[in-house]
């Protein structure tokens with residue numbers, strides 16, 4: 061297989077990625093890629109993985125790797141990628157489209173996948189679709205970028221990251237949530253196992269007011285599990301030394317007693333919203349903790365919403381449908397929705413995954429401003445080190461056969 065059959069294509073978030081990928085798979089690739097038009101391909105992407113999980117669930121079957129005796133949904137997000145790649149390889153297609161293959165993978169898994177794909181490139185053509193230029197595999201020499209839905213392939217240039225906002229101060233909340241406790245979360249010797257498989261072992265972690273944490277750990281080390289304990293969504297916290305906002309878990313609190321103190325963002329949350337809502341409706345719904353705006357906002361609430369839009373230099377987009385925003389703008393609006401009330405704790409689960417360089421800059425500037433200008437404690441979960449973000453503390457999970465151990469890796 062000649063190297064000339066491998067392509068890296070950098071897509072801006074303005075490009076309708078699915079449509080572009082479907083064109084290639086349906087033998088309608090643009091001229092430069094017409095090598096693929098009479099060949100059979102398969103898509104390796106998060107969406108393809110989700111479809112696969114749906115199929116396994118529907119038929120109660122194990123399709124990806126029968127040897128594991130486990131359905132794909134029972135794996136962590138990183139583990140799922142590895143399993144699904146094995147499945148793609150055994151389908152023996154002429155080419156594989158790798159859609160943001162490195163997203164959600166930890167550092168070592170990225171290196172492993174890189175080596176594996178370089179080997180694989182000797183047997184099968186690869187089309188790497190990426191949003192971030194740093195992710196391009198060095199062994200792929202054909203590099204192009206696409207900036208809009210004309211799907212025109214142009215030669216690759218580095219786009220400068222733009223400064224978007226931050227000329228003003230973060231808008232203040234209507235009321236401050238005052239907590240007597242400075243320890244927002246306290247875990248003492250916390251253990252979690254699933255079906256007798258130990259996941260977390262003797263975790264000791266205290267999160268205080270205003271701290272900016274990054275939570276790291278390899279795929280499957282238990283990051284999502286820890287977050288679900290903090291948000292009150294995981295029942296494994298009962299009967300353990302887990303204190304959330306000054307109260308021991310399982311002492312008669314409601315889920316709302318916990319959740320009212322937390323703002324949360326994960327990419328999966330975007331799917332919960334009707335995208336036809338306008339930007340202002342999306343932000344205002346944060347006052348009512350509703351998925352959509354069903355109550356009339358007060359004058360003061362509207363004033364705060366306007367202040368946020370001004371802060372973001374997005375006032376002109378107020379009446380725009382959320383769906384028409386760029387992916388980065390959508391995330392910024394979702395994060396604003398989560399922090400309107402300046403909750404004591406903000407949880408950001410991989411907020412930059414899938415974004416292009418320009419939108420990463422937009423989102424990281426907002427997070428950085430929240431960390432610097434407010435007393436909101438932040439837990440930022442990411443496998444990437446973002447240049448614009450400087451968490452004060454890093455909590456690292458290290459997998460062991462007896463369950464992941466946790467430690468503070470960095471403190472400044």
Ligand SMILES: Nc1ncnc2c1ncn2[C@@H]1O[C@H](COP(=O)(O)OP(=O)(O)OP(=O)(O)O)[C@@H](O)[C@H]1O
Pocket residue numbers: 134135136137138139164254255259277278279280281282283284285286
């Ligand atoms: N409901 C469940 N039943 C059985 N096993 C589970 C369940 N939820 C998670 N696990 C397992 O617990 C381990 C930790 O998963 P978790 O999703 O917390 O890891 P993670 O660090 O967030 O991974 P990633 O970086 O890949 O997202 C994994 O081995 C996963 O397969």
